[in-house]
Amino acid sequence: METYPLLEKEKLKELYRKMLEIRRFEDTVFELFGKNLIPGTIHLYAGEEAVAVGVCANLRKDDYITSTHRGHGHCIAKGAQLKRIMAEIFGKKTGYCKGKGGSMHIADFSVGMLGATAVVGAGIPIATGAGLSIKLRGTDQAAACFFGDGASNQGTFHEGINLAATWSLPVIYVCENNLYAMGTSQSAVMRIKDVADRASSYGIPGVTVDGNDVLAVYNAANEAIKRARAGKGPTLLECKTYRRRGHSRFDPATYRPEEEAEAWLKRDPLPRFRTQLLETAALTLEEITRVEEAVSAAVEAAVQFAMESPYPTPEEALDDVYA
Numbered sequence: 001m002e003t004y005p006l007l008e009k010e011k012l013k014e015l016y017r018k019m020l021e022i023r024r025f026e027d028t029v030f031e032l033f034g035k036n037l038i039p040g041t042i043h044l045y046a047g048e049e050a051v052a053v054g055v056c057a058n059l060r061k062d063d064y065i066t067s068t069h070r071g072h073g074h075c076i077a078k079g080a081q082l083k084r085i086m087a088e089i090f091g092k093k094t095g096y097c098k099g100k101g102g103s104m105h106i107a108d109f110s111v112g113m114l115g116a117t118a119v120v121g122a123g124i125p126i127a128t129g130a131g132l133s134i135k136l137r138g139t140d141q142a143a144a145c146f147f148g149d150g151a152s153n154q155g156t157f158h159e160g161i162n163l164a165a166t167w168s169l170p171v172i173y174v175c176e177n178n179l180y181a182m183g184t185s186q187s188a189v190m191r192i193k194d195v196a197d198r199a200s201s202y203g204i205p206g207v208t209v210d211g212n213d214v215l216a217v218y219n220a221a222n223e224a225i226k227r228a229r230a231g232k233g234p235t236l237l238e239c240k241t242y243r244r245r246g247h248s249r250f251d252p253a254t255y256r257p258e259e260e261a262e263a264w265l266k267r268d269p270l271p272r273f274r275t276q277l278l279e280t281a282a283l284t285l286e287e288i289t290r291v292e293e294a295v296s297a298a299v300e301a302a303v304q305f306a307m308e309s310p311y312p313t314p315e316e317a318l319d320d321v322y323a
């Protein structure tokens with residue numbers, strides 16, 4: 001395991017707490033979906049926590065992010081409320097989109113979370129637009145754009161990043177390379193190993209990091225966001241990671257070779273960071289336990305809130321709908 005100059009204690013605690021919130025939230029959603037309490041389908045972020053948390057820990061509340069179909073972790077990392085995310089996933093009126101969006105359409109503008117989207121690659125030009133808005137208003141905000149390896153083969157990737165590069169927009173494009181787009185492995189659809197290599201065709205930095213190492217992600221994102229705020233333009237940051245489960249709730253992921261899955265699951269970002277915190281004496285076991293208890297209580301409270309909340313009524317079906 002690599003070592004880094006350690007961040008201040010409260011920051012490290014915050015990184016661990018956020019990653020654990022995402023893990024417990026996702027494991028709980030998985031269970032509740034199995035009990036038929038959640039409608040639709042779900043795409044879980046478990047295994048990829050270090051990416052959203054490492055990036056968002058560098059962002060301010062007034063910075064922006066765009067997300068994907070696998071968006072619960074991005075919402076949590078950017079500071080959205082667990083209760084309202086859970087309520088939205090349940091389809092309840094108290095959810096972020098009044099229960100009409102569900103798992104793949106959660107947004108919270110109050111914390112700069114511009115939205116999850118079911119359309120692969122659709123968040124990329126939206127982040128470019130957020131970057132243009134920042135530039136036109138002349139503020140020092142930044143935008144981070146999360147998308148997958150699969151999305152990097154979409155036209156929106158080229159269009160969005162090329163424009164941001166040309167106009168030096170304050171955006172960091174974060175590719176969550178979990179090696180698969182649904183059941184299709186990266187090697188079946190790309191001749192390159194590192195998506196970050198594509199940065200050279202836009203004349204911007206391309207950086208690849210271990211996306212299961214929260215401090216590696218934090219440091220790389222820190223540099224990219226500093227560049228963005230300083231008016232030096234975008235960075236393509238590729239984080240290599242792996243989902244703990246299948247693509248969606250219905251996918252057993254039998255297409256992933258056993259040895260590959262085993263090797264990646266051994267590098268699970270959560271126990272890894274926990275061990276690192278203890279070994280470097282950054283946090284005591286007691287402090288870690290306190291964080292773990294608080295997270296369990298917060299996730300339980302979110303479930304209770306969602307279960308007790310009402311569904312939207314049929315009369316409200318057309319409220320807040322354009323056209």
Ligand SMILES: Cc1ncc(C[n+]2csc(CCOP(=O)(O)OP(=O)(O)O)c2C)c(N)n1
Pocket residue numbers: 069070118119120121147148149150151152176178180181182247
């Ligand atoms: C434009 C578009 N094409 C296809 C799909 C179907 N689809 C949903 S998720 C997905 C895979 C996306 O893979 P990736 O971008 O690597 O994200 P990951 O699921 O691995 O996080 C596909 C093809 C879609 N939702 N939108």
Ligand SMILES: [Mg+2]
Pocket residue numbers: 148149150176177178179180181182
């Ligand atoms: Mg993928």
